[in-house]
Amino acid sequence: MVDADGTPRDAATSAPQLGDVMSRVARQLQDEHGDVEATLQAITTTAVRVVPNAGECSISYVTGRSRVEPRASSSDWPRELDALQGRIGQGPCLDAVWETEVVRVDDVAADRRWPDFARQASQLGAGSMLCFQLFVTGDQLGAFNLYSRTPGAFDDESQDVGLMLAAHAAVALAGAEHESDLRAGMGSRDVIGQAKGILMERHKLTADQAFGVLTRVSQQLNRKLVDVAGELAHTGAVPGSGPRRD
Structure with a gap:
C-alpha cells in the first residue's frame, strides 16, 4: 500500500486514517437524517471519494x-x-x-x-x-x-473499504427510512384528526363516531382512510356525498 507520492504505507498507519475517514462519513450520513433521498445521494458521493479506484x-x-x-x-x-x-x-x-x-x-x-x-x-x-x-x-x-x-481497478483494499462504507450506509439509511415513516405517520394522524374534528363539529359526533364515519366511507369507496380524511379536510365534504349543503 502506498501514498499518492509513492511512499510505502503499512496497515498500522492506514488503519487509523481509515477509521477517521469512516467517522467523518458516519457524521455526514447522520446529518441527512430523515431525508432518504439525500442520504442515498450522500452515500454515492462519499463512496467515489473514499473507496480506492471507484x-x-x-x-x-x-x-x-x-x-x-x-x-x-x-x-x-x-x-x-x-x-x-x-x-x-x-x-x-x-x-x-x-x-x-x-x-x-x-x-x-x-x-x-x-x-x-x-x-x-x-x-x-x-x-x-x-x-x-x-x-x-x-x-x-x-x-x-x-x-x-x-x-x-478494484483490489482487496477497495473491497475492505467498500464493506465498511456499506455497513455505515446501511445503518444511516435504515435510520432515515424509519424517521421518514414516522413523519409520514404523524402527518397522516394530523389529517385524520382534522377530518374527525370537522365531522364532530358539524354533526355533533363523538371522536369514535367520527372515526367510524371515515372508516365506512373508506371501505365503501375502496380508498385509503388518510386519502378520505385529506379530501374532507380540504373540501369540507365527505367524499362521495355529493355537493356540500350548509
Missing part, C-alpha cells in the same frame, strides 16, 4: 428477484448500468443482493457469469465492478455498486 457509484433497490430500481448515482452512467441489469434479469448487482452479499468483477468484458450483461455493459464502457448488499427489508433489498471504466 470511478462511479450507484444505489438501487431490488424487488421480486429481478426488478431493479435505480435510486441514486454519481452520474447517469452507473444508473444506466443498473437499469440494464433490471431489463435483462442478470448481473452482479442481483447476485450481490440475493446470493453472495459481495461480488467483484475484475474484467466485465471477459466475465462469463452473466454473458448478456457482460456484453452489453462492456459496450457501455464498464471495465470492472464491485457490488455489495446494502440492506434487506422484506422482499426489497438494496444494492451498493461501484464502477470503473478500467478492468482490474
Whole structure:
C-alpha cells in the first residue's frame, strides 16, 4: 500500500486514517437524517471519494428477484448500468443482493457469469465492478455498486473499504427510512384528526363516531382512510356525498 507520492504505507498507519475517514462519513450520513433521498445521494458521493479506484457509484433497490430500481448515482452512467441489469434479469448487482452479499468483477468484458450483461455493459464502457448488499427489508433489498471504466481497478483494499462504507450506509439509511415513516405517520394522524374534528363539529359526533364515519366511507369507496380524511379536510365534504349543503 502506498501514498499518492509513492511512499510505502503499512496497515498500522492506514488503519487509523481509515477509521477517521469512516467517522467523518458516519457524521455526514447522520446529518441527512430523515431525508432518504439525500442520504442515498450522500452515500454515492462519499463512496467515489473514499473507496480506492471507484470511478462511479450507484444505489438501487431490488424487488421480486429481478426488478431493479435505480435510486441514486454519481452520474447517469452507473444508473444506466443498473437499469440494464433490471431489463435483462442478470448481473452482479442481483447476485450481490440475493446470493453472495459481495461480488467483484475484475474484467466485465471477459466475465462469463452473466454473458448478456457482460456484453452489453462492456459496450457501455464498464471495465470492472464491485457490488455489495446494502440492506434487506422484506422482499426489497438494496444494492451498493461501484464502477470503473478500467478492468482490474478494484483490489482487496477497495473491497475492505467498500464493506465498511456499506455497513455505515446501511445503518444511516435504515435510520432515515424509519424517521421518514414516522413523519409520514404523524402527518397522516394530523389529517385524520382534522377530518374527525370537522365531522364532530358539524354533526355533533363523538371522536369514535367520527372515526367510524371515515372508516365506512373508506371501505365503501375502496380508498385509503388518510386519502378520505385529506379530501374532507380540504373540501369540507365527505367524499362521495355529493355537493356540500350548509
